[in-house]
Amino acid sequence: xSTSSQACGKARTGRIRLWxxxxxxxxxxxxxxxxxxxxxxxxxxxxxxxxxxxxxxxxSTTPPADGLVDEITWNLxxxxxxxxxxxxxxxxGPCFIASQMHDTLVRYTPDWKLQPCIAESWDQVDDLTxxxxxxxxxxxxxxxxxxxxxxxxxxxxxxxxxxxSIWAAFYSYVKSxxxxxxxxxxVKFTKPDELFNKEMGTVGGAIVKKDxxxxxxxxxxxxxxxxxxxxxxxxxxxxxxxEIVLEANPDYWDAELAPKVSRVKVTFISDTSTVTSAIxxxxxxxxxxxxxxxxxxxxxxPGTIYFGPSLTVVEVVPTNGDTPMGDPKDPDxxxxxxxxxxxxxxxxxxxxxxxxxNKTFTPPSAWDPEAIDVYQAAYDKIxxxxxxxxxxxALLEGKQGLDKPLxxxxxxxxxxxxxxxxxxxxxxxxxxxxxxLKPLQxxxxxxxxxxxxxxxxxxxxxxWGWLDIPDPLDYTSLFFGEGALFNWxxxxxxxxxKTLDKARQTFDPVERANLFCEAQxxxxxxxxxVPLVNPYQTLYMSDRISGAxxxxxxxxxxxxxxxxxxx
Amino acid sequence: MALFVAKRLVALVLTLLVASFLIYxxxxxAPGDPATQLAGGRATPEVLEQIRERYQLDExxxxxxxxxxxxxxxxxxxxxxxxxxxxxxxxxxxxxxTVFLVLYAALLILGVGVTLGLASALRRRVGSVVTxxxxxxxxxxxxxxxxxxxxxFAVNLGWFPVFGAGTGFLGRLWHLTLPAVALAFAWVAYxxxxxxASVREELSxxxxxxxxxxxxxxxxxxxxxxxxxxxxxxxxVAGLTVAGxxxxxxxxxxxxxxxGLGSFLVQxxxxxxxxxxxxxxxxxxxxFVIANAIVDLLNGLLDPRLRLTGSx
Numbered sequence: 001x002s003t004s005s006q007a008c009g010k011a012r013t014g015r016i017r018l019w020x021x022x023x024x025x026x027x028x029x030x031x032x033x034x035x036x037x038x039x040x041x042x043x044x045x046x047x048x049x050x051x052x053x054x055x056x057x058x059x060s061t062t063p064p065a066d067g068l069v070d071e072i073t074w075n076l077x078x079x080x081x082x083x084x085x086x087x088x089x090x091x092x093g094p095c096f097i098a099s100q101m102h103d104t105l106v107r108y109t110p111d112w113k114l115q116p117c118i119a120e121s122w123d124q125v126d127d128l129t130x131x132x133x134x135x136x137x138x139x140x141x142x143x144x145x146x147x148x149x150x151x152x153x154x155x156x157x158x159x160x161x162x163x164x165s166i167w168a169a170f171y172s173y174v175k176s177x178x179x180x181x182x183x184x185x186x187v188k189f190t191k192p193d194e195l196f197n198k199e200m201g202t203v204g205g206a207i208v209k210k211d212x213x214x215x216x217x218x219x220x221x222x223x224x225x226x227x228x229x230x231x232x233x234x235x236x237x238x239x240x241x242x243e244i245v246l247e248a249n250p251d252y253w254d255a256e257l258a259p260k261v262s263r264v265k266v267t268f269i270s271d272t273s274t275v276t277s278a279i280x281x282x283x284x285x286x287x288x289x290x291x292x293x294x295x296x297x298x299x300x301x302p303g304t305i306y307f308g309p310s311l312t313v314v315e316v317v318p319t320n321g322d323t324p325m326g327d328p329k330d331p332d333x334x335x336x337x338x339x340x341x342x343x344x345x346x347x348x349x350x351x352x353x354x355x356x357x358n359k360t361f362t363p364p365s366a367w368d369p370e371a372i373d374v375y376q377a378a379y380d381k382i383x384x385x386x387x388x389x390x391x392x393x394a395l396l397e398g399k400q401g402l403d404k405p406l407x408x409x410x411x412x413x414x415x416x417x418x419x420x421x422x423x424x425x426x427x428x429x430x431x432x433x434x435x436x437l438k439p440l441q442x443x444x445x446x447x448x449x450x451x452x453x454x455x456x457x458x459x460x461x462x463x464w465g466w467l468d469i470p471d472p473l474d475y476t477s478l479f480f481g482e483g484a485l486f487n488w489x490x491x492x493x494x495x496x497x498k499t500l501d502k503a504r505q506t507f508d509p510v511e512r513a514n515l516f517c518e519a520q521x522x523x524x525x526x527x528x529x530v531p532l533v534n535p536y537q538t539l540y541m542s543d544r545i546s547g548a549x550x551x552x553x554x555x556x557x558x559x560x561x562x563x564x565x566x567x
Numbered sequence: 568m569a570l571f572v573a574k575r576l577v578a579l580v581l582t583l584l585v586a587s588f589l590i591y592x593x594x595x596x597a598p599g600d601p602a603t604q605l606a607g608g609r610a611t612p613e614v615l616e617q618i619r620e621r622y623q624l625d626e627x628x629x630x631x632x633x634x635x636x637x638x639x640x641x642x643x644x645x646x647x648x649x650x651x652x653x654x655x656x657x658x659x660x661x662x663x664x665t666v667f668l669v670l671y672a673a674l675l676i677l678g679v680g681v682t683l684g685l686a687s688a689l690r691r692r693v694g695s696v697v698t699x700x701x702x703x704x705x706x707x708x709x710x711x712x713x714x715x716x717x718x719x720f721a722v723n724l725g726w727f728p729v730f731g732a733g734t735g736f737l738g739r740l741w742h743l744t745l746p747a748v749a750l751a752f753a754w755v756a757y758x759x760x761x762x763x764a765s766v767r768e769e770l771s772x773x774x775x776x777x778x779x780x781x782x783x784x785x786x787x788x789x790x791x792x793x794x795x796x797x798x799x800x801x802x803x804v805a806g807l808t809v810a811g812x813x814x815x816x817x818x819x820x821x822x823x824x825x826x827g828l829g830s831f832l833v834q835x836x837x838x839x840x841x842x843x844x845x846x847x848x849x850x851x852x853x854x855f856v857i858a859n860a861i862v863d864l865l866n867g868l869l870d871p872r873l874r875l876t877g878s879x
Contacts, residue, residue: 082605082649082650082651083650083651090606090609161613161617162617164606164614164617164618164621165614166606166609166610166611166614167609168611168613168614169609169611219621219651220651223650223651223652224650224652224656239660239826240650240652240656240657240660240661240826241657241660241661241826241827241830241831242660242731242732242826243731267730267731267824269730269824271821271822271824273714273822274717274729274730274822274823274824277717277718277721277722277729277730278729278730278824280722281721281722281725281728281729283728283729283730283731441837442604442837442838443599443600443601443603443604443837443838443839444598444599446603446604446610447599447600447603449603449610450603450606450610450612450615451600451603451615454600478609485609485611
């Protein structure tokens with residue numbers, strides 16, 4: 001009879017008790033939180049300065065192709081968009097998708113030339129008045145015309161604090177936006193703003209349908225399938241976690257951008273090895289932002305990798321004004337760190353040459369082509385092409401408080417970022433400063449960026465940021481002045497702030513470049529950030545398709561409509 | 568029987584209540600401000616304030632928990648504040664994928680595991696080969712199995728897709744074969760070992776020897792006297808396996824880019840998306856409790872001496 005008691009005992013041990021279940025699930029959730037950190041693709045934030053120039057293999061466009069294609073799969077490597085509302089879209093994925101579905105007031109070409117779009121023309125009547133003439137033949141997907149009322153509504157949405165627009169800063173100099181004719185809109189400014197019209201070519205100037213937004217509700221617009229644009233692709237379905245399906249808009253007003261690909265399945269695979277396998281097997285036809293660390297594996301892929309100019313900047317930003325590293329009045333420690341870093345080594349070793357070193361706040365790729373000589377001359381005077389360890393050591397002579405290790409936050413699970421960080425860490429070590437790396441998950445890193453409490457105990461942040469448009473002033477407002485979003489150390493220099501403000505009010509490109517470079521010479525010497533490199537934009541397309549833009553302008557233009565079949 | 572079910576139901580509800588409170592609490596206490604991620608790229612203090620207010624992130628814990636609980640009792644699982652959509656509409660397409668994946672893997676595990684276990688218990692020679700194979704199987708983590716399977720069967724041979732869950736029964740079967748195999752890998756080894764051990768144990772029992780000495784055909788002995796008794800530990804292990812599979816699904820879903828509950832739980836927990844975490848966690852708890860109840864029921868049917876007492 002021992003059999004029964006044994007069997008009984010076994011059955012008992014198999015039974016799970018209530019508290020065991022609770023503990024098990026709690027452990028699961030904790031585990032989930034931890035696991036989330038690894039492989040977490042980091043979409044850091046729109047920060048920092050950058051780099052850039054040379055153009056060995058760089059191209060803004062890819063060979064055009066005009067074959068018709070039934071369906072392709074396009075992957076967003078940074079994960080599923082949380083919204084496709086242009087007003088709330090601030091990351092690569094959401095901006096790219098929002099731009100396929102919405103027209104903007106003005107539109108960029110892949111090499112950043114401003115073209116008419118929903119505004120068929122614009123006229124800077126005087127320093128404080130900008131007049132747009134709206135085209136009459138654009139329609140939303142439901143067939144209704146894009147009216148002046150829709151345009152005014154779309155713009156004013158950003159100025160309403162209740163909508164929580166992340167592009168509200170674009171409208172900070174705007175006094176009023178009004179309909180002044182059947183097809184005319186007049187924007188009045190409190191101060192002249194050379195940036196405004198340029199920024200209307202981003203999702204900050206995207207047009208939504210007023211009645212539709214009112215109908216679904218401001219907060220709901222852009223979530224799920226609740227979207228109504230006038231762009232070349234329309235939303236067909238959004239299966240959460242799985243795919244967004246876009247379909248060509250057969251009535252698109254712009255014949256030049258009539259879509260040649262009927263359906264685009266947008267997937268959100270973020271696991272880089274899965275993306276690589278899916279590209280190799282031909283299941284993914286296109287993707288932007290292929291990690292540099294995966295490029296070698298893709299050499300045998302059934303397609304091509306393109307490199308284009310980007311406005312992305314990798315840099316180290318000081319977080320704490322109370323430490324020697326962040327002292328707003330004494331930049332020596334930051335400057336010494338900046339001097340000790342071998343930027344070319346980062347370009348060569350981490351990016352295999354697919355990046356340019358960057359010596360100041362904004363990358364050369366952001367220079368205005370009309371004033372390139374001015375920017376170049378100023379840039380040439382900035383040191384940083386090669387490391388100067390002895391000079392850095394001399395600068396640190398007699399500095400106090402450097403024996404305490406510094407903490408540098410970075411995105412967990414990002415291989416490139418980790419490798420860049422180790423090079424910075426080594427450079428610091430060479431001049432006697434210890435840096436400890438602190439990898440953070442996406443949410444924790446975002447907290448460090450935007451919530452002051454979370455910056456305690458952290459001295460530096462490794463960031464990947466971008467400029468929205470190629471204009472250095474697009475970036476400066478985030479760093480200069482009291483309470484500027486990324487002015488964490490409270491760096492103040494009245495001269496710099498005044499000069500930059502004057503530059504933003506200057507419409508002449510050369511005059512503006514002179515003003516900017518004047519400010520740049522001061523703030524670069526004060527090392528408000530430690531600039532590192534400007535990585536190239538990467539794009540993969542399978543052999544079936546071609547034509548997508550390869551510059552960072554891909555964020556704001558309907559690149560899918562430029563695609564065509566190669567066969 | 569009715570008493571058993573009733574008691575189990577009460578236990579289920581109590582478990583869910585306690586678990587929901589603990590999970591909500593731990594998520595609340597964990598450091599991190601979810602508003603920053605929601606804000607997108609440029610979270611000015613004003614935008615953050617807006618978000619916190621709209622989603623009541625600043626409310627005290629008990630207020631928020633109570634709000635959540637009362638809504639759930641009315642059948643409203645709440646809204647994901649990351650996606651600004653109803654949790655139910657976010658979960659619906661994912662539940663199917665995960666259930667399909669877990670059942671598929673469970674079938675593979677039980678089918679292959681029990682067969683191999685039986686074979687190796689009854690045939691010595693097969694036994695040593697299987698033991699070696701299972702040792703390798705148990706030592707292979709799901710993500711390693713996933714990488715190997717993808718490389719060989721999806722990229723090189725092109726027999727199966729690399730990612731996605733497919734639609735329709737056949738589409739799903741095709742898409743989820745590699746993930747189910749990856750998920751089943753280590754568990755097959757485990758179930759094989761358990762089956763082998765418990766069949767061997769039964770084989771050496773007195774009543775089996777007696778039956779054998781009486782000349783009852785071996786096939787009948789195995790079926791009536793060995794396998795049936797050996798099934799009790801096997802069923803118990805199978806119940807635990809389901810729980811383990813759901814946890815394992817997290818890794819496999821991630822590796823195969825499958826939109827399922829596991830990968831969604833990881834993501835939601837890292838973003839502190841309360842409503843989503845709660846809903847998935849409760850689904851998991853309920854699954855565990857129910858799987859456990861089914862195991863008890865089955866064991867009772869297999870062995871009448873194990874009377875259902877309704878305890879648990």
